């Protein structure tokens with residue numbers, strides 16, 4: 001399975017790349033000129049300005065994606081790295097060019113704004129324009145907004161780049177063998193407890209050596225954001241969680257309902273952790289046991305699943321729900337839209353991305369035949385199906401938030417897991433599949449909220465002072481204690497350094513959307529059996545609305561449920577609880 005992106009560009013040397021980059025910048029400049037002379041009485045010109053900015057951005061984004069997909073398959077490719085850096089700068093330039101128009105739209109009176117929205121030509125922009133306007137009160141001057149965007153490339157973003165460079169170069173020694181962090185991380189999933197412990201401790205040691213650099217980055221990223229939010233509070237206070245919720249298209253009350261219900265049900269996650277440990281014969285669970293492979297008892301657990309067989313399993317499970325979803329998935333494989341061979345020099349992790357110009361998704365992962373790999377592949381293909389369903393919409397209607405993105409992926413994963421469970425005949429087979437469910441519950445119900453807790457407390461501490469590495473360790477211990485409680489006997493105090501999510505510059509609180517997506521997808525999944533055969537059409541419609549509605553409105557419209565209330569989340573948690581009960585019975 002190798003990418004075939006030749007229909008996008010022939011290679012990194014394709015002269016069309018330079019031509020497209022230049023044309024995109026020119027298109028952005030022309031749109032900015034038109035925007036400057038724009039009379040808001042004319043909705044047509046405004047629509048064409050907005051479309052020009054979107055189109056230019058798509059071209060540059062697609063070039064960024066093209067280079068990224070080369071880079072993740074071969075991380076030593078410097079030309080690809082340089083091209084992504086250039087695309088980054090150009091994206092910032094385009095965003096700067098759009099600032100004056102955005103500011104003018106924010107300054108319109110409510111009546112004038114509504115008059116514009118009533119024009120049919122602007123219908124595809126309803127959600128984005130309204131959504132942006134919610135932040136109008138926090139808008140800065142054109143000069144300030146432009147400067148912020150320009151400085152962020154080498155300021156805010158630089159700390160993120162430094163973290164990635166650091167994580168790619170740190171070498172650790174495990175049982176006499178020197179290796180990078182990605183290989184060391186794989187060993188933390190070993191079935192051998194001694195190897196896991198050695199790997200976990202080596203990773204912690206590796207990061208401890210660089211803890212001052214990492215904590216400097218966290219201080220800078222969060223300090224930058226706090227300074228920016230305080231500038232934006234000139235008329236009304238802007239809380240850091242308001243920004244996080246705005247980016248996620250949810251209300252603060254929804255976030256509270258999610259986390260509060262999660263906290264009340266944390267015992268479900270604890271039971272998952274303890275049941276996995278019991279199966280592995282562990283009495284005092286440690287952080288290095290959290291991702292342990294299950295003890296093998298028979299051939300079921302040892303068997304490796306070839307890629308073609310995994311695709312067969314996934315297509316069958318998808319097909320039983322929606323034949324078109326299966327057909328699409330087969331096409332992904334046939335057209336070279338999936339790259340999964342475990343070649344040397346690859347990046348770790350798995351993701352789905354899209355060439356928005358062509359409306360084509362791509363999936364990257366490293367497939368080595370485990371049950372976890374099969375579910376990861378299903379997860380990423382679920383993202384791809386989501387992107388595919390939106391391909392004919394205007395770009396302004398395709399930008400769904402992370403909270404809703406994880407719905408499609410976890411829904412797809414659940415389809416495959418359930419299909420495998422249904423056909424499992426022996427207890428060993430069932431336990432093998434439910435193990436994945438338990439691991440997911442442990443990660444999403446406990447680890448993810450602990451990340452949220454840490455980040456919130458870090459930001460609070462950062463308001464008054466720079467946070468030292470020692471203080472960061474203490475904050476992490478407190479966060480783990482709150483969420484893991486007695487389910488394990490030691491906490492991971494260096495997790496703020498080893499987990500890259502805290503060092504992502506572009507977006508803060510890169511954590512709770514996973515919990516949201518997990519429980520939300522289960523809530524959607526529950527409707528599948530209630531609504532029967534036609535649910536696949538309702539599901540497609542729901543996904544198509546994810547970029548043009550708030551999460552609350554989307555669920556209200558398609559499922560008639562209120563996600564601002566604990567009851568919605570409790571129903572999903574009850575589903576997890578029953579899976580964990582089944583798993584407990586089998587261990």
Ligand SMILES: [Zn+2]
Pocket residue numbers: 379383405406409
């Ligand atoms: Zn995902």
